[in-house]
Amino acid sequence: MMKEKTNNNFALSRLCAIIFLVIFILISSSLFAQPVQPWWLSLEQGKQKFRNADYGGALMLFEDARRDRRAMYEQMERDLINFLSIAEVRRIGDSLEHIERFSVERRYTAANAALQELYYRYPKSSFFNSASSALSAFNKLKNFPEAEYWIGEVYRIEGELPLALSQYRKAYALRDIAEDPRFGLSLQYKIADIHRIRQEYNDFEKELNAIINEFDSLWVNSNKAQASLINENSSNLPHEQASAGFMRKGMTSILHEYGIERVLEMYRYNNTAVEQAHRLLGFFYVVSGRGSAVSNLLFAFLIQNTIIIEELTRQQFDFRFTVVGEGGQNQVNNLSQLMDAARGSALLRSYIETSEYYKTAYYLAASLYRDGNLTVARSLWTFLASQPTAGEWYSRAVTQLRSPRYEPLVERP
16 A cells, blocks of 8 residues: 555656656747747848858748748738638628728737738738738738849859749749839849840840830830831821830931930930840840941930939039030030049949940940941040040040941850
């Protein structure tokens, strides 16, 4: 009897010890466990590692961010599904407004948090007061276009171009849920650059033209106007096409007859979205012997100079670019004087370099020379020959002034 009592006490003591140990472990884990890191923080840390050339670490963080975002929105989707499955909620019907009010009044915090997250990501009106429409929005939000893009950047920097291209395309397909409105445009330029590096020139040209067709209404409408003229169907042109056709024809005529400086005096075109597309296509057409380079390079150079002139005007309200007059502190009448004014601004010096301003001027001259307009070509080369800071394009312009020649045709743009 005594032995049995001792065994019972031992068993009880052992059970108590086990219970105490479990409680200790649970308390310790709650006190010392690291909180789950939010997906957006993983993305930012991944960017930091990428900039520090820790590409392996960056890739892991970008994949963590993608996985954690999906997990979060899947949980929110389940919370909303569970809430909508409640008998009282089902009787409400599909009215999102009534369902949201019910979730607040009855304190269904998880379901309400899911709805508030949806409203943060999408305009509430886009759901047309439909709970089922709101629920379906989670299918897109589970994806993370920015993470897909940065994974592509890692692949690109490591030379895995097919994988990078695949990631860019995946991110582009999800561009409508990205927070940056120019996210899709940036991806199009990335995709075009991959095609250039891989010497897939048809795809390179196609991607850049897609950018222009989407974002350059002046170019698109003027092309339509030109097509109508060719087809002798211009009597009923829409106003936007007729206006664009007139403007483009005027710019081209003035360029060939009076030179680029008169064009810059009479026209402004601030369309930064397509400047790079026009510029890269222009370079490609020049070095591959295409006759269509002048139009693209003219658009690119006009946009570049518009940015410069508008920034100088912002800094000096009475700044003017005009070919008439003697010039002055706030009035310039040629490209050389414009560059003198621009060099006083660190912002414009950086823009001139990143936009390949001098290269654009050189190849515009080369394309004009190929089209038989030596006079305007020489005026641009003369401008570049007055700009020692133009580097290679200064030297090449000096050579062209001594002995003009066609640019040699090369395979790569």
